[in-house]
Amino acid sequence: MDAARSLAAVRPSGNVPELDGARLIAEIRSLEDHKSALAARQARLSVAFDLIQRREQRDRGIPAGELGSGAGAQIALARRESPARGGRLLGLAKALVTEMPHTLAALETGQLNEWRATLLVKETACLSAEDRAAVDAELAPDTGTFDGAGDRGIIAAARTAAYRRDPRSVTQRASHASTERHVSLRPAPDTMCYLTALLPVAAGVAVYAGLTRHADTLRAAGDPRTRGQLVADTLVERTTGTAGGISGIEIQLVMTDRTLFQADSEPARLPGYGIVPAGWARDLLTTTGDTTGNTAGDAAGDRAMNVWLRRLYTAPGTGELTAVDSRARLFPAGLRRFLTARDDTCRTPYCDAPIRHFDHIIPWHRGGTTTQDNGAGLCEACNHTKETPGWSSRPRPGPRHTLDVTTPTGHTYQATAPPLPGTPARQPEPDLAAAKSPDHRRQRHRRANDLHRTRRQNQPAA
Numbered sequence: 001m002d003a004a005r006s007l008a009a010v011r012p013s014g015n016v017p018e019l020d021g022a023r024l025i026a027e028i029r030s031l032e033d034h035k036s037a038l039a040a041r042q043a044r045l046s047v048a049f050d051l052i053q054r055r056e057q058r059d060r061g062i063p064a065g066e067l068g069s070g071a072g073a074q075i076a077l078a079r080r081e082s083p084a085r086g087g088r089l090l091g092l093a094k095a096l097v098t099e100m101p102h103t104l105a106a107l108e109t110g111q112l113n114e115w116r117a118t119l120l121v122k123e124t125a126c127l128s129a130e131d132r133a134a135v136d137a138e139l140a141p142d143t144g145t146f147d148g149a150g151d152r153g154i155i156a157a158a159r160t161a162a163y164r165r166d167p168r169s170v171t172q173r174a175s176h177a178s179t180e181r182h183v184s185l186r187p188a189p190d191t192m193c194y195l196t197a198l199l200p201v202a203a204g205v206a207v208y209a210g211l212t213r214h215a216d217t218l219r220a221a222g223d224p225r226t227r228g229q230l231v232a233d234t235l236v237e238r239t240t241g242t243a244g245g246i247s248g249i250e251i252q253l254v255m256t257d258r259t260l261f262q263a264d265s266e267p268a269r270l271p272g273y274g275i276v277p278a279g280w281a282r283d284l285l286t287t288t289g290d291t292t293g294n295t296a297g298d299a300a301g302d303r304a305m306n307v308w309l310r311r312l313y314t315a316p317g318t319g320e321l322t323a324v325d326s327r328a329r330l331f332p333a334g335l336r337r338f339l340t341a342r343d344d345t346c347r348t349p350y351c352d353a354p355i356r357h358f359d360h361i362i363p364w365h366r367g368g369t370t371t372q373d374n375g376a377g378l379c380e381a382c383n384h385t386k387e388t389p390g391w392s393s394r395p396r397p398g399p400r401h402t403l404d405v406t407t408p409t410g411h412t413y414q415a416t417a418p419p420l421p422g423t424p425a426r427q428p429e430p431d432l433a434a435a436k437s438p439d440h441r442r443q444r445h446r447r448a449n450d451l452h453r454t455r456r457q458n459q460p461a462a
């Protein structure tokens, strides 16, 4: 931390341009070498930390199959990364330290950076430890080999060595790769998104051929849409079963009443996607929606949607979402909806994964209550990690909902709920938001600050 601060305090001076240009480039290179060396050091420390955790967990009587759980998550918190990435970074570190000493040495001396070392680890992941070490030895003594080579060059060299060493692993790798098939969604600019499928090549080619063939048929019949548009529309139609694309599912749009009714420009939030512009959110609801929720005899046919308004109340200034509590052990639907709207994604710091569990921050069996304050949305992996011995959480008083996550090493990390649309990103001081008396409390819960909207498309009329 101190080293980082003192480095940041040094400002480049541009007094003597010719001299300084050369010096600055030299320093940029030298810093790059340092970054690689530091990454190597982080890898060594990560592996050492994992060993210590396993030893401690074994001493506590944790079954062999679960040893090491939570180690990646702690490294993630320390590195300000998501738990999933923390696990991958630990895997990378283990491969470098235990199986690829030459690659690690190249990282330490700055000949490879962390990303390029990652490529070598990835490309040799299918090999046995012995073969991997052999590939490492074959590639790395040639320290000059990768100087000037692009990332593809590195991948090609690693693949060639790996295939040569163990041709069978290529087929094994292919069969393993097919188990990794999945579909993912990530945001693109201008309220678009990438829906990506990782598929075995035969399946992918078949899907694409099916889509393009249908698009070509429509084009031949005079459809004015472009081929690209037709392929995309066909994908949506065939997957959802409706031309409009949304059937039998809910999407929840969180926006302020001002955005909905007064043409305000405060952006809205679409769970699973992120922030969307105010005008776009209004259009989505008003051009295809039916705000009364009454769709009988709607002329829009299969594009008609049920639009439900659900009011969310937030405290002015702080934007803390407020709602009712429950005596039940399981979170009832209303409270679950509340937590989903408040937390948006998993509450573990740096984790962006979708919410899968509604967690009692202080566990029920330790007297934790089923309340908004003691509830938090977590993803599956983080919920599992939280159950690991040594981990604990507790809600912390604050203007906006905040919780402390304490790890087995005693480090504490804070997670604050994201700002709702219409509230400042930065929190005011706690006492500004404090309610003075029960009478003031009502005013504190400003009316209909936020509207939680649910849309559901109608089934087409029979």
Ligand SMILES: [Zn+2]
Residues within 6 Å of the ligand: 083, 346, 347, 348, 351, 352, 353, 378, 379, 380, 381, 382, 383
């Ligand atoms: Zn998570």
